[in-house]
Amino acid sequence: xxxxxxxxxxxxxxxxxxxxxxxPNPMVGAVIVYFGQRTTDNGQRTVDEGRIIGEGxxxxxxxxxxxxxxxxxxxxxxEHLLRESTIYVSLEPCxxxxxxxxxxxxxxxxxxxxxxxxxxDPFAKxxxxxxxxxxxxxxxxxxxxxxxxxxxxxKRFMTFHGEKRPLVTLKWAQSADGFIDGHISTPYTxxxxxxxxxxxxxxxxxxxxxxxxxxxxxxREWYGKNPKKYVVSxxxxxxxxxxxxxxxxxxxxxxxxxxxxxxxIQTLLVEGGSKLHQSFIxxxxxxxxxxxxxxxxxxxxxSAPILxxxxxxERTSYMGRIIEKYIKHRxxx
Ligand code: AOF
Ligand code: ZN
Numbered sequence: 001x002x003x004x005x006x007x008x009x010x011x012x013x014x015x016x017x018x019x020x021x022x023x024p025n026p027m028v029g030a031v032i033v034y035f036g037q038r039t040t041d042n043g044q045r046t047v048d049e050g051r052i053i054g055e056g057x058x059x060x061x062x063x064x065x066x067x068x069x070x071x072x073x074x075x076x077x078x079e080h081l082l083r084e085s086t087i088y089v090s091l092e093p094c095x096x097x098x099x100x101x102x103x104x105x106x107x108x109x110x111x112x113x114x115x116x117x118x119x120x121d122p123f124a125k126x127x128x129x130x131x132x133x134x135x136x137x138x139x140x141x142x143x144x145x146x147x148x149x150x151x152x153x154x155k156r157f158m159t160f161h162g163e164k165r166p167l168v169t170l171k172w173a174q175s176a177d178g179f180i181d182g183h184i185s186t187p188y189t190x191x192x193x194x195x196x197x198x199x200x201x202x203x204x205x206x207x208x209x210x211x212x213x214x215x216x217x218x219x220r221e222w223y224g225k226n227p228k229k230y231v232v233s234x235x236x237x238x239x240x241x242x243x244x245x246x247x248x249x250x251x252x253x254x255x256x257x258x259x260x261x262x263x264x265i266q267t268l269l270v271e272g273g274s275k276l277h278q279s280f281i282x283x284x285x286x287x288x289x290x291x292x293x294x295x296x297x298x299x300x301x302x303s304a305p306i307l308x309x310x311x312x313x314e315r316t317s318y319m320g321r322i323i324e325k326y327i328k329h330r331x332x333x
Pocket of ligand 2: 066067101102103104
């Protein structure tokens with residue numbers, strides 16, 4: 001591992017502290033490292049391994065960005081070292097006035113020698129302008145250190161801004177013989193499901209699930225916000241129960257996702273039923289899928305969706321009950 005990778009890894013580790021509160025902003029971490037120069041006994045100049053003199057991450061949407069927090073953490077007696085220091089940021093420093101002023105300007109004013117960036121910010125108001133501003137000011141900029149890891153960290157943010165749709169997660173529970181119409185989850189896996197709901201901005205069900213299960217789709221077994229609820233139906237006679245807090249979606253998968261994008265939804269959890277899941281799988285517009293496999297055969301009447309172009313990445317046991325995690329298999333031509 002190179003020195004740059006080592007400090008970028010620390011930036012990623014810091015960024016993850018923002019998982020719960022940074023949404024809909026990305027998780028970002030920053031590390032400030034002073035590389036002192038020394039003259040050895042035989043007169044050679046060497047550069048130190050580096051000493052971390054500041055760290056920060058984006059804690060909460062609306063508040064200071066990672067770079068601001070990292071700069072604020074530098075001790076006054078170390079301030080003069082910034083001109084010999086490198087700042088490692090997992091995402092390109094911003095160049096726009098949002099809820100806070102541009103981080104690129106802050107880095108220029110602090111006089112950093114070098115800036116190492118994990119990946120470019122896909123947000124339309126930034127998209128390389130932060131990098132350009134740093135370079136224009138004479139800061140040495142390196143982009144793309146641990147790039148894949150930095151992109152994966154903010155998969156939802158990257159998908160939302162890059163593909164103009166929410167990150168789509170499918171989730172269902174099926175019996176040992178492959179049916180979904182029965183009570184399958186255990187109290188433990190139900191809690192896991194509610195935790196997953198709390199991590200999503202919106203949740204979507206089909207008309208049939210809405211009518212037959214009257215689902216609450218809340219997070220009562222976990223803490224955190226309830227996701228916004230959507231139901232899809234193209235039937236003109238369908239009327240939403242005025243007491244329910246669902247919003248209706250119409251159209252096919254691409255049109256629904258465009259509407260959700262316009263609503264600012266970055267993460268969508270699809271909770272069924274089978275037909276709705278199948279339409280997402282068939283359209284190829286999904287990212288992650290969790291399948292709980294029950295212990296018993298139930299000889300039900302609604303078959304589980306058929307998942308394909310999928311790669312199994314995890315099999316987790318919750319007190320003996322298995323939940324499989326798949327991601328969409330990216331076919332490269
Ligand atoms: C950074 N460092 O730590 C984060 C960045 O509304 P604002 O002002 O908070 O700006 C949000 C946008 O700033 C967000 O969409 C993304 O492009 C960038 N996030 N940038 O330099 C950070 N969180
Ligand atoms: Zn910023």
